[in-house]
Amino acid sequence: MHFVCDLSLILIAMCTVRIIRLTMENYFVLLLILLAVPWSFEATPKLKPTKAAIIDLKNKTEVVPSSSMPIANVTAVHEKLAEVHIDQHKTIRISKGDLDDLLDVYMGKIAESAATIKDKENEINKLQTKEHTDDDLLKRFENLTEICNAQNATYTAKLKEKADQIKELEQKVKVYETRLKRKQHVLTDLRKQNTSSAALIDHLRAKVVYFEGKFREKKDDLLADWEAATTTCMPYGMTSGIHLIHLPGFLPFLVSCEGLTTAGPGWMAIQRRLDGSVNFYRNWDQYRKGFGKLNGEFFIGLEKLHRLTSSQPHELYISFRRFNGESSYAHYDDFVIGSEEEGYELKLLGHYQGNSSDALRTHDKMKFSTFDRDNDEFTHMNCAEYHHGAWWYDFCSRSNLNGKYFKAEVDNVQGIFWEQWYSFRSLRSVQMLIRPKSQMELNDLPRTKRTVPLKVH
Numbered sequence: 001m002h003f004v005c006d007l008s009l010i011l012i013a014m015c016t017v018r019i020i021r022l023t024m025e026n027y028f029v030l031l032l033i034l035l036a037v038p039w040s041f042e043a044t045p046k047l048k049p050t051k052a053a054i055i056d057l058k059n060k061t062e063v064v065p066s067s068s069m070p071i072a073n074v075t076a077v078h079e080k081l082a083e084v085h086i087d088q089h090k091t092i093r094i095s096k097g098d099l100d101d102l103l104d105v106y107m108g109k110i111a112e113s114a115a116t117i118k119d120k121e122n123e124i125n126k127l128q129t130k131e132h133t134d135d136d137l138l139k140r141f142e143n144l145t146e147i148c149n150a151q152n153a154t155y156t157a158k159l160k161e162k163a164d165q166i167k168e169l170e171q172k173v174k175v176y177e178t179r180l181k182r183k184q185h186v187l188t189d190l191r192k193q194n195t196s197s198a199a200l201i202d203h204l205r206a207k208v209v210y211f212e213g214k215f216r217e218k219k220d221d222l223l224a225d226w227e228a229a230t231t232t233c234m235p236y237g238m239t240s241g242i243h244l245i246h247l248p249g250f251l252p253f254l255v256s257c258e259g260l261t262t263a264g265p266g267w268m269a270i271q272r273r274l275d276g277s278v279n280f281y282r283n284w285d286q287y288r289k290g291f292g293k294l295n296g297e298f299f300i301g302l303e304k305l306h307r308l309t310s311s312q313p314h315e316l317y318i319s320f321r322r323f324n325g326e327s328s329y330a331h332y333d334d335f336v337i338g339s340e341e342e343g344y345e346l347k348l349l350g351h352y353q354g355n356s357s358d359a360l361r362t363h364d365k366m367k368f369s370t371f372d373r374d375n376d377e378f379t380h381m382n383c384a385e386y387h388h389g390a391w392w393y394d395f396c397s398r399s400n401l402n403g404k405y406f407k408a409e410v411d412n413v414q415g416i417f418w419e420q421w422y423s424f425r426s427l428r429s430v431q432m433l434i435r436p437k438s439q440m441e442l443n444d445l446p447r448t449k450r451t452v453p454l455k456v457h
Contacts, residue, residue: 231311232436233257234266242294247307256294258433263317267433270300273416274429276405284373287390302344309336313437320356320418321429323409330354335434343367343375346392359399359418363392388414401430
């Protein structure tokens with residue numbers, strides 16, 4: 001009886017045996033297939049022995065060569081043969097016993113393979129467990145990495161903030177260092193100044209002692225002057241200095257007495273221009289009170305001048321000096337100034353004598369004018385502003401002894417001038433003096449010829 005096995009089942013079994021390293025499930029499938037093979041054999045009808053069959057029995061087995069795949073020789077048993085059809089042209093005949101032996105061999109190999117597979121599965125499980133462990137470690141590592149990155153970002157921001165703070169502090173340190181250096185320089189300068197100041201203090205103390213002595217002397221002189229106060233400078237004769245004058249009904253005041261003049265002794269200075277150190281462009285109140293320094297440039301004051309000239313008759317002596325050194329004078333023998341209610345009018349001049357010109361004559365009977373008290377004859381202009389001074393202006397002026405001081409000779413209506421002799425050319429120095437008229441006769445005054453002829457207007 002012959003059994004015919006499906007070629008596909010045999011091929012599956014052989015392929016399954018060749019890839020023995022497959023998974024356990026594949027081996028189980030192979031085992032089921034092989035167990036099912038004996039039931040797949042088909043009984044063939046018993047044929048009458050032929051010559052070919054006899055030859056086949058003698059050879060026990062006959063293998064039909066395969067053109068594509070080598071297959072192990074199978075020994076056939078006379079009573080039962082299995083035919084394995086490889087394809088429609090090739091067939092393998094094998095006995096059931098040989099097939100059982102072959103199956104035993106395969107089953108042994110399958111068992112070995114199953115054990116190997118089990119070991120591999122254990123290894124795979126271990127590897128999978130390790131893989132899971134590695135995954136966990138990787139996740140932990142990633143988590144730690146994220147935490148570290150977050151902390152790194154935080155620390156980086158903090159470091160940047162600290163770096164900015166450090167830079168700011170460094171800038172402040174530089175500023176403070178600069179300030180400290182400046183303070184040190186200032187301190188050094190102050191120490192030097194302190195040293196020089198100590199020397200200056202010693203010097204000033206010595207001066208204080210000196211001036212205290214001078215002050216005591218002046219005090220004694222003033223007390224003496226107070227006790228011997230007079231109404232004029234005549235008692236001081238040919239000496240020059242500052243003395244106290246006491247007029248009836250008026251507070252005592254200091255005056256500059258000039259004893260050494262070409263006009264003789266006993267003169268009192270009421271106005272002096274020397275170098276432009278004092279501004280003479282002042283208001284009415286300042287001209288009323290007086291201003292300047294008695295030992296330099298000054299104006300005695302209109303009120304004092306009124307009190308002096310109204311207490312007794314006075315004469316007026318004016319000296320001039322040009323920038324080229326030339327000098328001249330003008331003398332008036334009866335000089336009287338009115339009260340403030342009268343506008344400090346130039347009430348009297350008397351007779352003129354001198355070598356300059358009678359330039360003050362046109363101002364006779366005129367009130368005194370300043371830029372804030374316009375008493376001149378012009379209605380459309382202020383002569384005090386025009387001439388930058390203060391004077392007994394009429395239709396403005398032929399003289400302007402309280403005008404602006406120029407450092408050189410200029411032809412300017414604002415300057416100090418005495419027309420006609422000098423026109424508007426500015427003068428270098430001027431001094432106005434008065435003294436009681438009864439103290440000196442006119443024929444005792446110096447007589448000189450004019451150096452420039454009078455200009456006729």
